[in-house]
Amino acid sequence: MAEQHTTTTKTTCPYCGVGCGVLATPLQNGTVQIEGDETHPANLGRLCSKGSALGETVDLGNRLLHPKVHGKRVSWDEAIVSVARGFSDIIAKHGPESVAFYVSGQVLTEDYYTANKLMKGFIGGANIDTNSRLCMSSAVAAYKRAFGSDTVPCSYEDIELADLVILAGSNLAWCHPVIFQRLRQAKEDRPEMKIVVIDPRKTSTCDIADLHLSVKPGTDATLFNGLLHYLKKEDYLDLEFLEAHTEGFAAAMTAAKTSAGSIPQVAAVTELQEQDIVKFYQLFASTEKVVTVYSQGINQSTSGTDKCNSIINCHLATGRIGKPGMGPFSFTGQPNAMGGREVGGLSNQLAAHMEITNPEHHDRVSRFWKADNLARENGAKAIDMFNEVASGKIKAIWIMATNPVVSLPDADKVKVALEKCELVVVSECEQFTDTTELADILLPAAAWGEKDGMVTNSERRISHQRAFLPLPGEARPDWWIITQVARKMGFEAAFPFEKPADVFREHAQLSAFENDGERDFNIGGLADISDEDYDNLVPVQWPVMENTEMGTARLFTDKRFFTPSGKARMISVEPKLPFNPTTEAYPLVLNTGRIRDQWHTMTRTGRAVRLNAHIPEPMVQIHPLDAATFELVDGALAEVSSQWGEMIVRVVVTDEQRPGSIFVPIHWSSQYASMARVDALVASVYDPVSGQPESKHTPVTIRAYQPVWHGFILSRHPITVKDANYWVKVRGAQFWRYEIAGQQSLDDPAKWAQQHLGEEGEWLDFTDAKAGRYRAGQIKRNRLEGVVFIAPSHDLPARSWLSQLFSLNSLSDAERYSLLVGQPSQGQKDAGQIVCSCFGVGQNTLNEAIQSGHVNSVDEIGQKLKAGTNCGSCVPELKKLLAH
Missing domain, CATH: 3.40.228.10 (Dimethylsulfoxide Reductase, domain 2)
Known part of the structure; x- marks a missing residue:
């Protein structure tokens, strides 16, 4: 029977700065159907692998659904009072510079505006900065x-x-x-x-x-x-x-x-x-x-x-x-990094592209907000903000929709700073993150699909991110949470907002206030937008003024710039060497960045099974020459270390990496891996002009990590891994996958396996104590419940064919035997490592089709296997397979 659809909502993707339009349709079975919006000018119906999988990320597992103070569930009133009183008391004793907000390009423009207004306009300090400081x-x-x-x-x-x-x-x-x-x-x-x-x-x-x-x-x-x-x-x-x-x-x-x-x-x-x-x-x-x-x-x-x-x-x-x-x-990295710039989300800005230290701008915003206490000096930028938390200068911090214990440079120092901080408030969707673990007060925030407001993409296009799901538990939008705290702090008159449209109208009005064309950001054409028009706003590029209501495609067409002279400034650039040069002890350059199917610290994408299949483990890419120098083997483990930290990752040897440099993704946190927070290795040095940290040039060294044993566990239910120095947790289809390694021998592997999966059911196992090998399958009601494989080296059976066994309602004798011998049974297809996430097409499937002559081009692969026909992100890899 076909799924019964409910209403389709036009909304906007919550990932990168492209700002794609999305059609979201909740289904009666609780899932959400996702399609690209063909009418949205950013994507014209296209979506990437992450956007296509958005419907798989809206479940409530691990969601923070109720306010908590010191680990105890409390009412919203009690939580709001605790935040307001905590900040007010610290400000009364130590001044407005003793508190800070650290916000995010993940929040909506209305959230950003409200937070900035509270901190700069009424608390009277400028210690509000954003994780967008790290990217643009x-x-x-x-x-x-x-x-x-x-x-x-x-x-x-x-x-x-x-x-x-x-x-x-x-x-x-x-x-x-x-x-x-x-x-x-x-x-x-x-x-x-x-x-x-x-x-x-x-x-x-x-x-x-x-x-x-x-x-x-x-x-x-x-x-x-x-x-x-x-x-x-x-x-x-x-x-x-x-x-x-x-x-x-x-x-x-x-x-x-x-x-x-x-x-x-x-x-x-x-x-x-x-x-x-x-x-x-x-x-x-x-x-x-x-x-x-x-x-x-x-x-x-x-x-x-x-x-x-x-x-x-x-x-x-x-x-x-x-x-x-x-x-x-x-190009911005986050969905609303541009919106944060518009409202003054950086610590050296006022709202509407005005400057804190410009007396004319200061006077204008003071009068518009009726704020006698508006901040007069720039606040601390992200790195300095957490340094001041570490020194005790900042005694209270409110973190919204970001995970700095994973994403900030010198991440271990950030963790220690928050552990010592007098008051840490975190607004989050997720209950368990590296940062929420350090919070005194947890505030449940609305997630994508539940909140309503505007975002601005890399081309200045304002789009509406609309709610299509009910608020779960006691989760609330960020603008509402901030407004309630502001009112409790005594600023009721300045925060009359009852809905997002109220905030947006004020934001638009400020952009046009006394704006005679000397300021670029102006959306005055939306200043009196009705609630209905706000709900129905179509994507539009700013400036949006009464005479340009359809927006502005490109700027400087009149060759007039926003400098005092009206002329653009060419800047004298004297190239500088990287702040941290390589040394004999740290001879390699660490470059960090994103991978195709994951996003930030995986709190959203880690939920989607198909997004975990392409690159399931934290890895280091290294050139063959460097791999030989440092005696590294493709597929084995390595320890990467700098002056600031260390991590353990899987080795990928590739000539696509430049000799002398290595690449490690940014995504893994302590929720998903034992030692994979790459920013723990990165120094907290930054551009003196922008405050943006150096994430592309950290001197490191690398060596082979050689544990006593390697292994993996596939379990139908999540488990806690014990006695493993290295572990990575991966969500799969109908199972959880754990890649593991340990430095202490397992005296009794069978007992160890049962401690993890439970003793119940039928156990099929094979032990070769002399060789240090152990293989086992746990079966209940003839259905596979768990698999444990242990070996002295990283050379273990492919996980892909074993993963497929979890989809079977019962195991044949041949499939049972395959568990013991560690290879697929005759006739069982092993799809191999996933290449196309959208359709789950594996490398073995593709290689077989290519080698048999059934496909000879990317188009033919698409026609016969579907790979590459949805988001197209895997097309470069398909071309490589064809070439090889």
Whole structure:
């Protein structure tokens, strides 16, 4: 019988900064059907693997559903009073600088606005910062230096219109997959389009690249300074534009010539081939329509702002800005990082793109908010904020929708700081995270699908994220929680909000208040929006004014910038060496980042079975030369360590990694692995202009991790692993998977296995004590309940065929025997490691189809196996399999 549908709701994806439109339809069986919204201009119906799996992440397992104070469930009134009194008492004793908010690009604009107003306007301090500081604050600082405002000038459409697209420090294929699909399609439609990827790694994005520049980590500014000098030397400058619409050209050119005045000089610094540098420079010089997309690989650096400005300089020098198919385009990492910038979510901003230390701006916001206590000095940025928690200067902190014990650099220090902090309040959806474990007060927040409000994507497009599920338990939206605390603190008049539309109207009104065109952010056309129009708002790009109610596709079309002179500033960029150079003790460069199917610290994506299958364990990618030097084996375990911490990860040897560098994903927390918080290794050093930390260049060393035994457990029910120094927890279909290893011998493996899975049922096991091998299957009512495999090395049977046995209602004799011999029974198909998450297509299935000649192209794979036909994120891997 077909599922009965309820109402379909148009909403917005909660993952990356692309801001895709989603159609969500709750079904009567409690699940949610997810489709792409073909009418949304960001994605036009496309979704990535994560977005497609959103319906699998809305269950209530591990949800925080009730307020708690010191571990005890309390009423909302008691929780609100506890927060308000705790903050008020500390402020009364130590002043407003003794408290802080740490918020997130995961919250909605209305949540952000309310939090910022409370802290800066009425508590009177500016210690509110956001995890967006970690991903895009260097881009913000660079735009403000160049344009006088935090203005992203481009639209996604410009990427499709460009004749040359440069992807600098952006693994678009995995981190912004839908835009990668749009770019791939544009190149297929116009094969003459050129794409250059600038990245130390050969990522999946290189699949569509005409040129890949594997730069030495940290040398991007030299590369772009060299381009600027080349443009002048070869007479490709737009002199008319430079004269009329820019300033600072001479100083910028002098710095470029000094640092990168010749191709050999650039090649020596970047370690690129001279001919590749020339090819890149000639492409840029001879192509009018150029878009440069840059992201974390540029931003996350102690000189990230300078790197961004080195890119912007090249566009200004050639007048390639403010026109279709042109511009420097920063991509944000989170769904509402841009919305946080709009409302002043960073500690050095006021709301509506105004500045705390600008007297005119301060006076304006004070009058609008009727706030006599508005903060006058910038607050602590993220790294400094937690340093001040550690020192005791900040005595109370409210953390909203983020997990800093996992995601901040020097994460162990952050953990210790919160353990010692006088008052830690956490608003969260999840009951158990590395950060909630340290909270004095836990506040249950609404999750995606339950909350209502606006988000702004990377192209300045405001979209409505609508609720389609009821609030579970006592969960409440963040704006409501903040409003209640503000009222209890005595600020009732300033927080009259009863619904999200009330907050949004005030936000829009402030953007237009005394805005005579000198401020870029203006959504005054929405200032009087009715509740009904708010509910039905279609995606629109700001500025949105009465004369531009349909929004604004691109900015600076009039060549007027938001500096006092109206001219853009070219910035003198002197490339800097990474703050932490490699040493004999720490000879490798650690680069961190995202993988295709996971998001942040996995509190959402870890719930979706299909998203855990592609890369199920924390891993380190390393070049074969380095693997040989450090005596590492592909598939074995390794210990990575720095001056600040250490971790244990699975080794992936690949020539796609640059020699001298390693890559480790950011996603695993202590909820999912024993020693995999990569940010525990990263130093808390940051760009002095933007405050953005250096996440791409940490000196580390690596060595083989050699436990006494390796193994895995598959269990139909979650368990707690004991006596394992290394463990990773993976949610599978109808089972939980645990990868394990230990440094102490297991005297009685059978007893150990039963301690984990229980003694009940029928046990089939095989023991070779001399070889240190043990295999066992637990069966109840002829159905597989659990599997335990132990061996002296990492070379263990594939988990994929064993996983398939959990879907069977009963086991045959052959399948029972296969458990003992450790290999599939005759006729049993082993799909292999998952390549296509959307349709669960494994590598063995694909290899068999390719080798048999049944498929000879990506299109044929799609036709016969479906792989690559939904989100397209696996297409680069399909091409590799075909090539091999």
